[in-house]
Each structure stands twice: as structure tokens, then as C-alpha cells.
Amino acid sequence: MMPTRQFSLRPESELLVWCARTVVPNELAERIRQRAQGPLDWALVLDLAWYHGVGSLLHRSLSAFCSDLVPLESLTQLRRRTHAVALLNRLLAQEALVLCEAMAARGVPVIPIKGVALAASVYGDLTLRDFNDMDLLVPEHAIADAQAVLLDAGYERRDRSSAPGAMDQKDGPYYVFIKKRMLFRVDLQWTIAEQNFMFQLDRPNFWKHRVPLAMANTTVQGLAPEDLLIVLCVHGSKHVWEELKWVCDVAELLRSHRHLDWERIYLNASAWRCRRLVSMGLSLAHRLLDAPLPGAVLARFSDDLDVQLLSHRMPPTLLADRHAGAHQSEAVMFYFSLKDSWWERWKFGLTLCRDQHPLVMTPPAWFRWRTSLPRLARFVFLLHKAVRALLPPTIRGAINRWVEHGG
């Protein structure tokens, strides 16, 4: 049974959501056919598909279930771009393998994460997952060695401020490399970070539980599916689930790995303070894409009001009323809402108030604390003023450190 939605999707978005999966049951295929016969803005369907990184999945489903109903020009455009994506993905995957082998030869531990690894391990098809670059997880202590491998392979380090999309990457501590005279881009990563958001990727657990990952007739080391699920949920949350492909990643992981160790997932997620971010990803994948989840897992977040409220509001560009959505520009309020504990939430809130973050005084409509947080901000402002007048800088610095590093 389809979970009911609090905010409706526009018809084009609904079609996209139905098609953006590798397994389409008969009943859903019939619904896709019915929708394709109705009035649809096909240009919008295609635009949404590419924006959300699910063009190849859309092409696959439309071709399978209703190629006779889709305007030929739209289907042709979709097919041609899908072919281009497939060609480039294969090239990128080959390059990722070459780099993994070169790193292994130099004794640098490496795990390909996200795009290429997901396409291989979760989608089972390199051509179905849209990816733009290679994300390689390396231990922080091995960054210099990894850089040396990339430089030897003809890459050069790029200033991220000049890279496409740099405006969205405010302070993520990772390095970008571009291969000279080529099209490949490598991101060396050891954390997932954004302004006001940080998650350590270089964790002993991740290295310890690595699993073999079959990719283009060879094998590399990948994250265990339990760890991958956490990483996907944290990464999607970092971006406030702005793109459907991140929800698809979670849904496809759940479809392709039916026997996950849920105790381990929730134990680690709690220890790493991302339990509710994981719940958020699971809720979205279940609600939007019918991802299979055991009843016991659903029960873990069925009474989490924030998870339930927010999972109706994302991705915002799919909603009939975009203003009802939670947007990436409101990310700090999203992070605040999904802190695992009351204490973590208000400590984060104090930091936002102290920094006079603009959203604190003008929070989004969906924000549950839109009355109390501005009140706290006004109090903190007055307190801050008084403290500045009364206390010397050394004591003020100590208080700041106490707030930022755990009280």
C-alpha cells in the first residue's frame, strides 16, 4: 500500500518517482502507463529527471512500460542522453579501477564511495546511476601518499573555489584533482562536511568491515552495506535530500540487500550521532520509493515527529507547492531538527544564535521551534553583549570552546 502524502507531488514528479527504481511491480507499471496517457509536460519530466540525477532510470522504465505513449522527441532526447551517460560512466569506472590499483600498489588504502561504487554494488549496472566524478575515501594519514599517486597518474590539484558548483561547497575538507587534458575529476575524502555539518568518514569500523566489490570484471574493496547505508543517509541529509537520486541510492540499497544487520546499523548510527539522519533517509526511501523495510525498523521512527514531518517535504522541487518543501538553503534548521538528542540540538542552536545565523530570526515555516529559537537568540544576544562587557577575552574564549566541544 502506498504511504499517504501530506504534500502532493506534481503529476510529472509522481511519474518520475514511480519510474526511478530498478524494480517496478506490475501494479505500478500500470499506473505509469495511465499517467503517461494523461496530460503531462514532458519537457518538465525530462528536466526534473536530469536535475534529480535519475534520467537513466526514467529512460529504462519508460522504454519498458510505455514507449508507445511517450512523445517520440522526448523519448529520443532521453535515450540519446542516457547513452551518453552510459558511455561516460563506463570510462569513469575504468579510470576508478586504475586509480584503486595504483593506490593499492603504493600501499594506500582506498574505498570508492558514492557514484561508481553505488552503480556497481547497489544498482548492479554502471549505467543506471548518474555520477559526475570519483569519490575516493582514503585515511586522513594517507592523504599525502594518495595525492602522490594521483599526481603520478597525471592529475593536478584544483582550487575548489574555481570548480563548478564551488558555491555549494563552503568548507568541505576534501581535495579535488583533475586529470590534465582529460575529463576525470577525483575527490579525495575523509569526512563529509558542509557549513555547520561534519561527519567523519575515516573510521576504523569502515576499514575493518570492508567487503569485496565487483566492478567491471575485477574486484575492489567497498564499504559494507550497513556502513554504506549510514554514509548514504548522512550524505543525503547533508544536502537536505535535494536530489531524488540520493533517495534512490538508499532505496536501491534496501532492495539489493534484504538481510542487513539492523542492530549494527542503529548501534553505530547512535554512537556516531546520526541515528535520526539514518531514520530520515529510510523514511524518505520508504515513503517515496516503496523501499522494503522490516516492521521493526519502521517502528524505530514511526513516532519521530520531525522525521515524519520532514520526509513529506522533500525533495522540494518535486512538490506541487515548492514553498512547502524543506530546501537546501534551510539546511541548518534541518540539521537542528534532526540532532539525536535534546542536548545536542540546543547546543547547536546556541552556536547558531551566537553566530547570529540569519535563519534563526527568520526560520522556515516547517521549523517546529520557530518561536522558541528566535527567543533564545534574543536572549543569547543580550547575554553575549553583557558577557563581552563584563568578561575578559580569555574567559569568553573558554566559554565558546565549551559550547562548541561538548560542554
Added chain:
Amino acid sequence: MAMTVLNKPMCAYLFSIYGMRLKYVTGSPVLAAPVNELLKHFRQDSVEESTELTLCFKDVQDRADIPLRLSPSARQLSVGTGAAVRDQPETGLPYEVIQDEGRLIADFHNLGVLLMDGVQGRAEGYLINPETMPANLIEYLFHLALIELLRHRGLYPIHAAALEKHGRGILISGNSGRGKTTSSLSLLRSGYRYLSDDHPLIRDAGTHVDVLPFPTKINVTRATIELFPELADVPDHVPHPGSRKWSFHAEDRYPTLIGERCRPAMVLFPHVADVPHSHLELLSKRRALELLLPQTLLVFDPEVARREFEVLAKLARQVDCYRLHFGRDIFDLPNLLTPLLEQG
């Protein structure tokens, strides 16, 4: 059965396309006129050396008159409608592409057949009753045969508008309805030079990729004409019952010359955005190539496809690629692009 390809006296028309000597042979004025219009900037009065490319188009009265014989090894490569070839409505034709030994056969059923041999540099076209066809359809079929031959000689068409300023080129790529023509008109009226409305050629020049002019008439819609006062009196024609088209030569409307071969510095992928001001979003090289490839992908020879892919990848590396969110400030587009082009 006697073949009734009409036995008219044949005329040869000579052209030179970037050093490529081309002879077009036809006995039909109906088949000659659109091609001479298409290639008017490449016309040669005489050719001193032997020709490299020969295209011969004939009119026939019936499908059965086309001398098409397939060998047992012939295999179908593609089937569908013309929408897979280009996105203009007049090209929405059922077609079938067949590989038969060295020949590529594009069968347009009741319209005619093209037989192309890229290696030999020869193409034949048999059009059924071409006097009943609109001129732009004849031009389109000839152009298909021509680009198949050019591809084998390292000249690759790309579905884009192309303009030039101070020796630096801009390609504006994308499907119909995305603002491609509107943005190129906005640049033309500000003094950019015209290279092509829809299909410039690109060529590997060793250290870089060049874009080469292929100037044709600019096709516009009524909605586009209403945006540009200088186009108010552009004449229309009716290629099909119920459809009207407007087209003009760039040099007739704008104080511009046809630009010259140049190094492209920027590729734009426009889309019309309902916002007051246009803005640019820098794309990664990978994303740019993903968007460029579908503008050229219909290549049937694997070796030609590989070479074309390499040239496109080189182009993507060479240029800055942007998604143009094309707002309502259409006349201000040069102010947005020119500084980037000049500093690039």
C-alpha cells in the same frame, strides 16, 4: 522492369568545403536549387584538382524506380522517425538505416533513399517526385548525406548555433524551444559574427579544436520574431499545409559578416527560465560532454564514432561550459557573456 530514373541532362555544381572539393550532380532544377542555397557560401566556379566528394541526386517517379539492391550481408542499424535525427518537425519522417558492405543506406520509404559510401566519398540520392517536396526537405536530405561524407574526413557537425567575436567562438547547444536561436540573435544584434544557426562543423586542429562556419538561413518562430523588432518583416513560407516558417540570412538583417574559423572558448546550454535576469552556471567537463554527445551521436561507423568522440572530448576540455538560465533580459545577454569571452 525498366528503370525510370529520369534521363535528364546532368549538371555539376562545384563547391569547396574547408579544402574538401565537392561535386554535386543532378539533372533536376528542383534538386539543384535547395542545395545551391544551402552551400552558397562554398560555391566554386571551377575545381582545379579532382574532387574528393561526389553527391549525385536524381528524381524518380516511383519507389520501384530506385536501383536499390541489398546484399545478403545487409543489416539494419536503426529504424524510427526523423525525430531521432534532428528535432525540426519537417524531419519527422519514418526511416530505416541499413549497413550493406561499405554503404550506408538511409531509406525514407515513400520519399526516397540515400546511398552513402563514406570511405569512397560518394553519395547518391533518389527522391521520389521531389517537385512535390518542400525545398527544406530536399535540403535536409542532402545535408544528411553530406555530413555522413564529411565525418569520414574529420569534419564533424554539431547541433548548435555558433557565433564568433574577436576570433573566439561561442557554441549554443541544445534542443528546440530552449532559447538557442533567441540567445544567438541577441548576440548577433550586438555585433557578434555569424557562423551557423544549427550545424557548424568542428575539426581537430592538433593542439585544439576549431569551429568552422556553416552559414545557413536562420529559422525563427513567430514568437521569436515578436521579440526582435528588426525581424518584423521577415517573409514567411508554408513548407507543409498548416505550417508556417520564417527564415532569413543573418547578413541581411544584422550589420555582421560571416565569421571565420575560430577556436571555441565557450559552450552554452540554454534553457528558458522565468526569471528577470539571465545567469550562468559553470558545468563540469564531464557534465558538458554528457550534454554535447547527444547533439552528435547518430554515427554508424564505429571508427568514425571513436574519432568524433575524441574531438568532442577535446572540445569539452578546451572550452568553459555553462548552463545558461535564460531570463527575460534577452537583450542584455551580450553584457553577461562578452566579459567572460574576453577574459577566457
